[in-house]
Amino acid sequence: MFERLLPHMRVNTIYNIDLHTLKQQGVRGIITDLDNTLVGAREALATPELVKWLDDVRDLGFKVVIVSNNNQTRVSKFAEPLNIPFVHAARKPANRAFHKALGLLNLPAEQTAVIGDQMMTDVLGGRRMGLFTILVSPIAPSDEGVMTRFNRMIERVALSRLRKKGLWPEEEHKK
16 A cells, blocks of 8 residues: 555655656656745745756756646746746646646656655655656755645655565665
C-alpha cells in the first residue's frame, strides 16, 4: 500500500536534479509543485537562483507547468512573471489537475516528470498517472498549512513502514 508513495527519485532540492539524465530517459516535460518545492510557501516571487534554473530547464528543451493546490491569486502572481502555465486549486493527488497539466504540456505521461515536496499529493498523484516522480525536501516546513501538516503525519507513518521493509534507504536522500 505505502509503495505508491515511493518516488522514483529523491533529492534535497530542485537544483540537485540531473536534468541531462532526465532528458536521456525521455522526459520532455516537468510538472512542478510551487510551495516548498520551488520557493518557500511565504515567498511571493522566484529567487534569482530559481529564475536561472528555470531558464536552464527551458534551454534544455523541457516544457514546464506549475500544478499547485494553492489559490489562483498565489499561483498566478508567481507563475505569470515567469511565463509559466499553471493549474491552481489542483486538489492533488486527484487526476484532473495532472490531466490538465499534461494537456498544457502537450505530452504523454511517460515523457513527463512531476516534482514536489509531498508524498501524499505530488508523488501519489504522479504515480497514479504514470509520471516519473521526484521528491524534494520541503524548503520551509515551518510555513506549512494545516492540511500539509496532516499529510506530513501520514508521511511519517508511511516512511516508518517503508524503512522497515527496506524500501527507503536514508543515504539516497543525501544527494
